[in-house]
Amino acid sequence: MQHKGTVTLTTPRLTLRPFIPEDIPAAFRNWCSDPEVTRFLRWPAHSSEQITRMVLEGWIAAYHQPDFYQWAIVPGEVGEPVGTISVVAHEDAARKLHIGYCLGRPWQGKGYMTEAFREVIRFLFEEVGANRIESQHDPENAASGKVMLRCGLAREGILRKADWSNRGIVDACMHALLREDWERQQRG
Numbered sequence: 001m002q003h004k005g006t007v008t009l010t011t012p013r014l015t016l017r018p019f020i021p022e023d024i025p026a027a028f029r030n031w032c033s034d035p036e037v038t039r040f041l042r043w044p045a046h047s048s049e050q051i052t053r054m055v056l057e058g059w060i061a062a063y064h065q066p067d068f069y070q071w072a073i074v075p076g077e078v079g080e081p082v083g084t085i086s087v088v089a090h091e092d093a094a095r096k097l098h099i100g101y102c103l104g105r106p107w108q109g110k111g112y113m114t115e116a117f118r119e120v121i122r123f124l125f126e127e128v129g130a131n132r133i134e135s136q137h138d139p140e141n142a143a144s145g146k147v148m149l150r151c152g153l154a155r156e157g158i159l160r161k162a163d164w165s166n167r168g169i170v171d172a173c174m175h176a177l178l179r180e181d182w183e184r185q186q187r188g
Helices: 021-032 049-062 112-128 142-150 179-187
Strands: 014-017 070-075 083-091 096-103 132-137 154-165 168-178
Touching (some): 014 112, 083 112, 096 112, 112 179, 132 142, 142 154, 142 168, 168 179
Parallel strands (some): 096 132
Antiparallel strands (some): 014 070, 083 096
């Protein structure tokens, strides 16, 4: 793969961009401090803005790495980050990237995550050279699975008790999209 790092991407309604220090208050307020947002995630809701600061400063420090992908999701009409989408793991030998995401509750159900994920998929296939893009969700988090399906990922199955989150040890519904399937979808 030809890693490019977290470059700014745009869609009709969104800017996907690297985080900056000025995003810390919005990140804390819009999703990091909400236990409902983090319910299905591996990290607990942040109890203080200082925790969000430490996390974002770590991401900002990692942006020099070409294989680090952590985008702020910024809707044009909002003007500040309302969530994040990232490559949480990658395996270069298989040209495989695993995507994770979260979005503040007020912006869920508006199609923002689907729009962001589709653009990240395009970027990773066209510009990075991925062969497989995958993601997984807790079976109790059906909304996340719907995002994956709308983005063209196929449900591959359930890995029993294969993941952990704030809910404990959980099943993982695995979804993936192969380059050849994405190219076929693009041709219509």
